[in-house]
Amino acid sequence: MDGFQRRKALKKTKILKAALDLFKAHGVQKVSVAEIANKANVSQVTIYNYFESKDKLMEETIIYYVDQAWLEAEELLSSDVSFPEKIKLLIFNKKEAASNIHEDFYLYFMKEYSNGSSYIEEFYEKKAIPKMVELFNEGRKKGFVDPEISNEAIMFYIYMIKEYMQREDVYDKILPYTEDITKLLFYGIAGDRKK
Template identity: 55%
Template sequence: MNGFERRKEQKKKNILEASLALFKEYGIQKVSIAEIAQKANVSQVTIYNYFESKDNLVQHVFKYYVDLVWEEQKALFDLDLPFKEKIKRMMFEKSDLADEIGEKFFQDFMLDYSNGKSYVEELYIKEGLPRLIELFNVGKEQGHIDQSISNEAMLLYLQMFKEFMQRKDIAQTLLPLTEDLTKLFFYGIVGEKDR
């Protein structure tokens, strides 16, 4: 990559980071291209040259955000830890990215997710599901997941959960319950005695 291409990519990244920061704080609708340009230290024309429209920029920001979150999740999947410790870290170690998300941005993000054709859906099918199956199999091998529960049943459960999350009316309810839902998924309603 030559110097021009590097500068171009850095400007795009600056625009995405500025957009994400503003969207997370104020929500997408309340942020203008002028505000993004000012925060990214670029002209509005540059933003339109790279992203064509605010709607297209929003889609790129969603993808950028999902990629950041997924990188954090992959790092957790890749930790060389016993199954139970890995699950605890996945459940209880809040990521900075998740902590910083505002309710309005979350609602906008979930609205995009609810269309069923989002980047989240694509990444989930392509990379997330295989990693979860791998994790479930390790849990079964180590005796932490009941071996009589098939991967197909777990995948169906995940699919039902995913479809519920894609409902347009669920975003406001979901954000404050994410930790509880994660515990419920991994430990069921009885819970685990020796957490």
């Protein structure tokens, strides 16, 4: 990558960062291209030169965000803590890049995901899901996970909780019940019947 391209990439990142910050804070719909340009200290047209349209910018912002978030998640998954702890951190760890996402942005993110936008789709298929499956298998080996439950269902479950926790209005309300939620995740509403 020569100087030109490096500078170009830098500027792109600057724009993506600005966009991500604003999208996270106020949602996609409420943020105008002008605001992003302003925050990134570039002209609106520069944004169009790099990203074609607000829609495309949003797509790339999501990709940028996914990449960042994945770095954090991967670190956690590869770390040396017990299975239950991993699960708990995965769900409640507020440090993650995702923290305090404006719901509106999350929606766009999820839509992107389910729309089959190749990058996100591939990211899940090639990176996120395998790593999670690996985690569950580890959990099964250690007796934490019911062998009869499909990985898909568990994943759905975990993403669901995680996502729910991201919501501004939910997190604080639910924090006091962290223990209960964890218990529910592991043993369901019927409780640990072995005890």
